[in-house]
Amino acid sequence: MSSIPATSKGAATRDLILDRAYGLACVGGLDGLSIGTLAHAVGMSKSGVFGHFGSREDLQLAVLDEAGDRFVAHVLHPALKARRGLPRLRAIVVAWLDWVRHASDGGCLFVAAVSEFDDRPGPVRDRLVSHEHQWRQELARAIGLAVETGELRPETDQAQVAFEIFAIALVVHHDAGLFGYEPALQRGLRAFERLVASCSVPGTNPQPA
Template identity: 40%
Template sequence: MKVDGRVERGEQTRRQILRRAAEIASVEGLEGLSIGRLATELEVSKSGVFAHFGSKEELQLSTVRAAAAIFVRQVVDPALAEPPGPGRLDLLLDGWLAYSEGRTFPGGCFFHAVQAEFDARPGRVRDQVAELGARWHGLISDTAAAVPGVTDPDQLAFELIAFLELANTRSVLHDDPRAYERARAAVRSRLAPLSAAGS
């Protein structure tokens, strides 16, 4: 079946818009997005950008979904290829640190940035950001539950995510060159007793 060239071009333009929108939002927040700015930067018409989204809120929601898809491809999918257990947990944590440290988005972790922006604002964007954050915590908790020696996977997930997010903050806000190294050391130290207990 032949794909309509206009449809394919439209989808390609949409992907380009959302990729740039996620890059901007990681630095300036979702409120920093505007249809006019994206049209200018990507050299497309305002009406063309508007036709894809229809409103600023829809642009924000679509940007969050696009950033989530990138995160899943880069961090989650490779880890889920590993059987449940310590190896999968290691891959999730290492993947997150590589995603933030490697500046998949120029502002570090996209979700760390927009959570701070929307944590106290009611609405659809906040709900979506909160849901994705809860899913990430749930994935770490469920993965930790399959690790021998873990008695409170929710607590462990809380601590591990705190290490990751602090590394992101120290790197982005304080330009700390050792932030990710420190986070990896903290993760190893926290998980070492579990490795000993499981051996």
């Protein structure tokens, strides 16, 4: 039987380390992530971890990118199966609010990272801003498609609606931890439908079943 190429082994090891780092950051924050703690968690030496991530900052950046990939896979990719327009926008919001649940990994890394790095200039903050900006653009694009399908009014301010949807997701995340996920989810969905109704062309916004 042929042996696994060294490059494949290295990639698999890096993925394993990154998976554990992501879990630790969700629970303890991105700023609390250290090479030493991670090395202990994966049963490796510090130098072994350094072989895959040259610095703590490189590790933090990789974890942010991992969080972005997981978010897109959970929220955006499934929603793309829905019809363009309001069905796709609703699918995005429903999946996003499901992402807020975080029953198994401790919380949304991006929400925690914003509170840690919003006032700390540097590469980590820049990467965080980049991810947030990309997601706002995706939201605005989905809203724009609902305008194109004639379901939302032509004068809809797409950036503003994206901002308000973002606000709904944040307050659901806030309330879910304090008052329970289900009531937070239901309030969030009602807030989203109210927002959509305020922008909809009359007769084109049937409520979801």
